[in-house]
Amino acid sequence: MSQILTLELSDKIAIAIQQQANNIGISPESLATALLEQHFSRVLVVPTDAQKELARAKFERHFGTLNIHNSTNIDNETIDTDLVKEYANNHEED
Known part of the structure; x- marks a missing residue:
């Protein structure tokens, strides 16, 4: 099967x-056809x-579970509080 395509070129x-x-x-038509076929x-x-x-199998190898025995510090409020503390700390040695 083939199609006729009319192109306007600069x-x-x-x-x-x-x-x-x-x-x-x-x-020129044969060259343009060959170049388009090669590219596509x-x-x-x-x-x-x-x-x-x-x-899909390679991708799914990355699937897994996360088991956190100590589930503290994972809620948004605690995370926000920890971030505020960290931003306020200038990390200077005492």
């Missing part, structure tokens, strides 16, 4: 494509289901 780009196409002996073939790589599953 003179600078059109001349560059024409010159490059002349240098390698192909039409790298961009549009769709991962396989196996690759997606592997990526």
Whole structure:
């Protein structure tokens, strides 16, 4: 399957494509097509289901639980109080 695409290029780009196409002996249309296909073939790589599953498994290895036996100092008010104390401390040696 193919599609026809009409492009409007600046003179600078059109001349560059024409010159490059002349240098390698192909039409400017063929060169533009080849360049677009080369660029988008790298961009549009769709991962396989196996690759997606592997990526998910690698990501999920980072999952875990946090078990805090001493649950003090984890509420917002205590954290805010600790921050105020820390900001007020100039950390000078006595």
